[in-house]
Amino acid sequence: MKQSKKQNLLFLLLFPLMLLAACTSSTVANQDITERLSQSSAPIVNWGVKADTNLFGLYNIEKGEIEGFDIDIAKALTEEITGDAENAEFIEVTSKTRIPLIKNGNIDAIIATMTISEERMKQVNFSDVYFAAGQSLLVPNDSTIQSVEDLDTDTTVLAVKGSTSAQNIREHAPETNVLELENYSEAFTALQSGQGDAVTTDNAILLGIIADNPGYRLAGAPFTDEPYGIAINHGQENFLDAVNEALDTIIENGTYAEIFSKWFPEEEVPDLD
Ligand code: GLU
Numbered sequence: 407m408k409q410s411k412k413q414n415l416l417f418l419l420l421f422p423l424m425l426l427a428a429c430t431s432s433t434v435a436n437q438d439i440t441e442r443l444s445q446s447s448a449p450i451v452n453w454g455v456k457a458d459t460n461l462f463g464l465y466n467i468e469k470g471e472i473e474g475f476d477i478d479i480a481k482a483l484t485e486e487i488t489g490d491a492e493n494a495e496f497i498e499v500t501s502k503t504r505i506p507l508i509k510n511g512n513i514d515a516i517i518a519t520m521t522i523s524e525e526r527m528k529q530v531n532f533s534d535v536y537f538a539a540g541q542s543l544l545v546p547n548d549s550t551i552q553s554v555e556d557l558d559t560d561t562t563v564l565a566v567k568g569s570t571s572a573q574n575i576r577e578h579a580p581e582t583n584v585l586e587l588e589n590y591s592e593a594f595t596a597l598q599s600g601q602g603d604a605v606t607t608d609n610a611i612l613l614g615i616i617a618d619n620p621g622y623r624l625a626g627a628p629f630t631d632e633p634y635g636i637a638i639n640h641g642q643e644n645f646l647d648a649v650n651e652a653l654d655t656i657i658e659n660g661t662y663a664e665i666f667s668k669w670f671p672e673e674e675v676p677d678l679d
Contacts, residue, residue: 435511439645449488453480454499454513458591460614461669462519463496472496475669476517479536482661483636486652500589502568505529508639515638515649519611521570522635531642532635533649536662538676539608540628541571544597544615551604553626557582564593564602571607574630590615597622608632610670 443449455476456463463474477496484494497513504516508530519539522532543563545551557563557579565572567586575584585602587593593605594615605612609628616622636653638646656662663675 435509435639436641437511439514439642440648441644443488448493450493450495451480451484451488451515452495452497452513453484454504454507454516454518455480455496456500456518456590457496457498458589459519459611460618461610462614464614465498472498475537475665476519478665478668479656479662480515480517482656482665483649483652486655487648500568501566502588504568504637508637511639514642514645515636517636519608520634520637521608521632523570526637530637530639531646532637533646534653535633535635535678536653537610537634539610539632539634541574541606541630541632542609542612542628543625544594544605544607544612544622545603545625546597547621547623549603549625551625554578554629556625557604559583561604562602564596564605566590566593566607569607570630570632575606578629594619 439451443451455472456474457465457472459474461474462476463472465472480496481491481494485491497507499507499513499516499518501518504518504520505526507513508516516530520526521539522535526532543551543554550556551561554575557575559581562583562585563575563579564585564587565575566589572584572586575582585596587596590605590607590611593607596602597605604625605615609624612624616624636649638649653662657678662678666673666675
């Protein structure tokens with residue numbers, strides 16, 4: 407009895423705080439980003455980015471900053487939108503945390519190897535496509551796996567929680583075992599330690615892993631289309647327009663091509679028009 411009175415009192419004391427916290431996060435998420443940027447003397451754009459994904463967003467310990475294609479595109483867009491690339495701020499996300507973080511208003515946009523999908527569009531809007539990838543498999547050089555067709559009940563594929571790859575692999579190889587990890591560094595470590603036979607995600611991400619780990623190769627051609635878009639919360643259509651306009655500008659003025667060739671020097675710059 408005493409215990410439940412105490413609990414009631416605690417609830418009464420904490421309830422206003424809980425309400426305030428809920429209101430604050432929904433207020434932040436609902437505030438018009440474009441308006442906030444135009445009214446602020448320090449118009450910071452908070453980008454959700456990967457920090458463990460070579461070529462797209464990877465933390466450089468020596469420099470103390472995250473580097474990659476997504477980072478450079480975000481900086482170029484921030485420069486177009488606010489006049490200064492230094493206004494870009496980067497917050498680490500994983501495939502699983504990126505949508506909850508944007509829904510809470512912790513970040514303004516996600517630029518993190520994220521495929522545009524119908525399912526995700528129920529929660530966020532996407533910019534125009536800024537990169538075209540496709541799902542593939544990464545295996546050790548001496549693996550007998552040559553393509554997604556070689557996956558069966560005897561194989562285990564490592565995927566990342568919250569990724570389209572984790573869903574797609576179940577459709578393309580329904581018999582195989584799938585083990586889902588938190589992020590790509592964990593997935594690759596699991597492959598190295600023999601917990602699985604292949605890692606599956608986008609070819610561009612896998613090529614980034616191979617660049618640092620020569621004992622591994624891709625197995626087979628991509629078996630899905632993964633067009634990357636910048637995700638922005640519903641209700642932020644002004645900011646979405648600003649991002650699309652900035653994207654058009656950097657494609658037209660050659661900045662996009664410069665950034666693309668910096669990170670993918672062997673690839674032809676895609677025609678995004
Ligand atoms: N592009 C895929 C996705 O959006 C895989 C890469 C990732 O996990 O970010 O889910």
